[in-house]
Amino acid sequence: MSTAADPPAAGPTTSPPTGRVTISDVARVAGVSVATVSKVVNNRYGVAASTAERVLAVVGELGYESSLVARSLRRQSTNVVGVLVAEFEPYSTELLKGISSAVGGTGYELLAYSGGSDGGVPGGWERRSLSRLAGTLIDAAIVVTPTMVMSEANGIPVVAVDPHTGPEGTHTVDSDNVTGAREAVEHLLGLGHRRIAHLGGRSDLQSARLRELGYREALEAAGIAVDPDLVRVGGYRPDTADTPARELLTASGAERPTAVFAANDLSAIHLMEVAAELGIRVPQDLSVVGFDNVPESMTTTPALTTVAQPLHQMGAEALRMVLDLLGGTPREQHLRLPTSLVVRGSTAPPPSPPPEVGNSSAT
Amino acid sequence: MSTAADPPAAGPTTSPPTGRVTISDVARVAGVSVATVSKVVNNRYGVAASTAERVLAVVGELGYESSLVARSLRRQSTNVVGVLVAEFEPYSTELLKGISSAVGGTGYELLAYSGGSDGGVPGGWERRSLSRLAGTLIDAAIVVTPTMVMSEANGIPVVAVDPHTGPEGTHTVDSDNVTGAREAVEHLLGLGHRRIAHLGGRSDLQSARLRELGYREALEAAGIAVDPDLVRVGGYRPDTADTPARELLTASGAERPTAVFAANDLSAIHLMEVAAELGIRVPQDLSVVGFDNVPESMTTTPALTTVAQPLHQMGAEALRMVLDLLGGTPREQHLRLPTSLVVRGSTAPPPSPPPEVGNSSAT
């Protein structure tokens, strides 16, 4: 009395109706032991050609593929490099493109893991992800913008890209934050700006401190004192940058900066939105420079002038470094790549200077 | 006689000098069994408060985190959704951003695996990756642009995004390729173009066929016969598009198209480079339209007019769909999202038409 929905109990053997094909399934169907199947699929010696053939046939028929998990648990290495990120956003995905292009032909596969944000403690996602994957799933790891110092205690090579804590414990790849920031500000100075504000990052992060340092250096070199009112913490994110951006832009008259150097593109873009809301035109009334050159920086109107980090190249170098480490090739601990200024539409000379004291046509 | 390179054999206990901290290490140090440690870290009942406290202290001290691999091997589910891609390129990473933004707050983690290209057979990476991960490492999978039909025989929910074989076996998310292509060509027609070429994708891929269909439909609706010389296979990639692009653009005089609709952005961008090389100005001498709207389409000069696929949204929808499937919520098999034309600088009216036969000033 079975209905059509009931599969006609083909065989109440060990095979569950659902689920994946395991090595035991192959062994049973081929009439050999699991060890033999393992030898066949791994091209080990000691298997008769006829047996191998039969096993391979069953493998093809059943579509068997060894489980990465079970295999890594047993084996020493997996041939997989892990890329640990907090989240897949513009910065990490650009890096990923560079890593991916460099992995071709190396025989390694890539596994990008996003174990950040939700759930546990805000900081420390990198340590947690690393502990969960190292030694079992991945042979080496590239950690993107870790907030904490990574100890290599997990027994696998680790390369940190743009570590927020500065190059310390581990091998690192980053870009020249200070020079990049200085060039951004020098660009504004060259345009004639004098009241240049800085919408900073997070004061606990190395990159933010270095970018602010570059800002200060450029100003001082030009003989301009840094006005504390013109420096705000923006937090790197649109939401955290909102209030400081408003404070900067609502200053009255001559107090208002004619240009802003933001610590990253995301906050620069948000500042441009705030400016638009306040009726401040970019670049006529206000020049804006960002940092990172993520793809999003080209989508604004006008497009954002920014300091480019060579993200693809940084990713590729990080992969090469971690593979060298894996192979025992000694590598320098820190690799720093140069930034470059990308001038687009958001910067222009400042509006005509306000009438000075003693000017003939004042008031 | 030990050199500085020899670590001073700290303790020949069971703990290897290298490698990760395992549950046994914690158990040994805390003086309890591994079962107890497991119970503590998983908040199971039946552990004395004092014991739990002690174990937790050791966990913190040693920085223990359970291995994803070992845990998944034993457990039914892993709370990890896999994203299977052939490679991390602009298309898949944009999707990834959408998937990542939608995963927040769901309690799931993301694992993007790139098991394509190198090594084995060109086709079938998706089947291989799925077999390797399904059932053990990941609870569900989103497969990006699979070339083959995916059977759900792996026992886990699968959603295919932009499947190259057309919506058949599995659940799918894609965009309206035909309408998108038609709108692209209608845009060119509206600008006054009549000789419109098509730099196609790969003829074995569904999306390429649909885009060519849209191209043909638009032309026919306008009463223009499709010139076979104006249709070339571009293969979706810069390298494969090179020769066909040259063939299209080196046609002499009036034979040369005044506009090209390319099957994707990458081949459109390469065609623009070829045009520049040949001294053909875009958009004055030639209009170009792409498809996808990957970030790279904004980096060209002029920026590329293209048909946007809502990639972030498609990724987010794919995640929602696969999570629904996981939770047993019934979902429609196919979800198709609309495309939209993004007009940028690479399209303009055609150059003034060549003198017609019977024109007074002809030759």
Added chain:
DNA sequence: ATGAAAGCGCTAACAT
């Protein structure tokens, strides 16, 4: 409340 033991799928010694 705690621990011993089995077993997830697989590979690698070690028999036979």
Added chain:
DNA sequence: ATGTTAGCGCTTTCAT
């Protein structure tokens, strides 16, 4: 040439 066994790190009955 093939099979048996142990064990990777972990969770989970089942005893104690």
